[in-house]
Amino acid sequence: MAPVNDMDMLAHRPAAAQPAAAASVRQRIEVRDITKVFPLHGEDLVAVEKVSFSIREGEFVALLGPSGCGKSTILNMIAGLITITGGAAYLDGRSVAYGKVDPQVGYVFQRDTVFPWRTVRRNIGYGLELSRLAKAEREARVLEVIRQAGLKGFEDAYPLALSGGMRQRVALMRTLIMQPQILLMDEPFGALDTHTKLEMHKFLLEIWEHERQTVLFVTHDLSEALTLSDRIILLSARPGRLKEDFEVPFPRPRDAIRLRESREYSELFAKVWHSLGDEFAKTKAE
Ligand SMILES: Nc1ncnc2c1ncn2[C@@H]1O[C@H](COP(=O)(O)OP(=O)(O)O)[C@@H](O)[C@H]1O
Numbered sequence: 001m002a003p004v005n006d007m008d009m010l011a012h013r014p015a016a017a018q019p020a021a022a023a024s025v026r027q028r029i030e031v032r033d034i035t036k037v038f039p040l041h042g043e044d045l046v047a048v049e050k051v052s053f054s055i056r057e058g059e060f061v062a063l064l065g066p067s068g069c070g071k072s073t074i075l076n077m078i079a080g081l082i083t084i085t086g087g088a089a090y091l092d093g094r095s096v097a098y099g100k101v102d103p104q105v106g107y108v109f110q111r112d113t114v115f116p117w118r119t120v121r122r123n124i125g126y127g128l129e130l131s132r133l134a135k136a137e138r139e140a141r142v143l144e145v146i147r148q149a150g151l152k153g154f155e156d157a158y159p160l161a162l163s164g165g166m167r168q169r170v171a172l173m174r175t176l177i178m179q180p181q182i183l184l185m186d187e188p189f190g191a192l193d194t195h196t197k198l199e200m201h202k203f204l205l206e207i208w209e210h211e212r213q214t215v216l217f218v219t220h221d222l223s224e225a226l227t228l229s230d231r232i233i234l235l236s237a238r239p240g241r242l243k244e245d246f247e248v249p250f251p252r253p254r255d256a257i258r259l260r261e262s263r264e265y266s267e268l269f270a271k272v273w274h275s276l277g278d279e280f281a282k283t284k285a286e
């Protein structure tokens with residue numbers, strides 16, 4: 001007979017999320033028929049319609065689709081930042097409740113969200129200040145992270161004195177220092193130039209290959225999705241529906257630059273582009 005605790009856990013999970021071999025594969029993020037309707041000028045705007053997918057522990061998944069197709073909306077529902085109109089989101093099998101941010105989740109926003117009035121050291125240490133760690137330990141961890149981010153020498157600099165890439169590294173490290181097991185990232189490198197973006201890919205991959213967080217990474221940039229992820233979930237133009245789910249089988253560790261010169265990369269790029277291109281065309285036609 002199954003222990004009572006297991007039954008309790010199952011009670012929180014949707015029936016469809018219980019395949020026979022589920023015990024060995026831990027699904028950390030699941031959405032089931034998730035739907036979002038925004039009221040707009042007295043009408044209903046369907047932003048996301050019945051999207052379902054799940055993400056295994058340690059998997060790096062890109063959520064790809066044209067601008068306005070509902071990517072941020074899905075991420076915000078998973079994070080509990082906005083209400084869910086229909087369906088549900090689950091983190092470790094527990095249903096996400098609006099307004100209750102799970103402490104194991106780290107969220108990196110689209111725009112760099114560093115505080116201009118705080119130095120690098122105090123930006124990165126922000127979350128830890130709210131924790132119960134002793135001051136000496138906090139400071140040691142901040143310095144270690146600053147070193148990891150290649151920001152040594154800039155501890156007391158203000159964000160204005162940093163380049164865009166450095167600022168985004170500060171924003172990223174401010175989240176990562178809290179050691180989240182689940183990372184939700186919303187086009188975190190969207191505002192960076194191509195060269196800096198590639199550097200950030202290299203930086204993020206190095207960290208992820210070490211920490212293996214479960215990542216859901218929102219982007220409209222196919223190259224970025226192919227470089228970083230294990231799997232690409234492609235959404236249709238608005239209302240966002242799940243269009244296709246592509247495996248990205250390139251070996252790891254990956255060299256963000258070399259990868260782009262490989263034949264496998266070009267082939268998969270062409271395949272996904274074909275599908276994504278149709279959705280870009282629909283967005284333009286609107
Ligand atoms: N708070 C809101 N109120 C009304 N409409 C919204 C709101 N947030 C997003 N939308 C609309 O929902 C759609 C999806 O938005 P979003 O999730 O931001 O797209 P993406 O992140 O893929 O670019 C867009 O048409 C957008 O205008």
Ligand SMILES: [Mg+2]
Nearest residue numbers: 071072073186
């Ligand atoms: Mg967005």
